[in-house]
Amino acid sequence: MIQSEEFLLELGQLAEQSVQCLAPSFKALPPSTYLDGAYRLRRFSHFSIQQGQLTRLPAKAFVQSSDINTFQGSVERVYPEIEDDVVETAAFKGMLCSFKEKAGVRDEQSIEVHQMRIIANNDALTEAAPEGVHQDGFQSLAVVVIERSNIKGGEIQVHTAKDSAPFISHTFDKGEFVVLNDQRFWHSATGLEATCDEDAYMDVFVLTA
Template identity: 90%
Template structure:
């Protein structure tokens, strides 16, 4: 038997009440001037949880090295903050505290949160992960899919190596999530295609620490 105290991966599900609470806020996500800004609408904030209390940290730019993100690495990206009406809900706070507990995030570590809507069209595939198979450069990562609307594709995939086939490929929806060790695994997502002309999208939170 292989034994390890290191966190590896866990699948889970938010409550139906949490999904219903969080889903409407994605309608207010703004576009940006970055390479993916027309089809990946986003807000970004980071937090610390100390003694069970969630605290928003000062606004900062989001940047990844070009070695990690070959799509738009080494670019300082500044997104609007996630709205207080979202972060002050029990649903949002429970999501972050669950991530902290599952991934073993310490009180002195910050948790970065991307709130994202990926818009699909029926003319061509929309790349949900234009970086391809990648790591985000953190210790732990979670993808929480809140809602899918009028799309096909967009499966979240987890790989043991950059050049390996996925051992998880699943159409996450309605609060389903994966938490994984970002130093041990790689992840990707298949392209999205609209099944109707309007309201075709995938809404998700991505958490890193």
């Protein structure tokens, strides 16, 4: 087993059938009352995986210190839970198990999952990562892009330091993902812009442990 302190970074791809299973659930994401609520819809849950068994843990607020999140740090944010119909799919369990294995997440560690739709418009650039180049304050992190629709931009970027140029900058789509050591690397995303007047968005799962 890879130990989390030794793990660096890995790129990967969900199976096509997993993407097709998970993608429709983003249509049911609710609006948010927080600072990013005008352009980001979200659900949030956390889980444990022990002996291959996925267990939903009791609901809790999501909070990051202002030292880590300069955009809305030290704010207790309460989001609706990820729907049971999603959690109970083999696709969702497989995504979490893959993250656990690749990053060496231990059984006693919980895995937090954010399900987000980032909405773009053609009047102004939508900041996919309003914090800029940042770390999330965990050991391991994964960004899984399920779908992009009618947008340009939104490249996921990985940096060796907060003030360094990205050494990875890729337009992830259709289940492509990056798993990284959040204590060794920094990450960001470029802004999104709608390419037409139709629905324009990027659907993403962010997993942390």
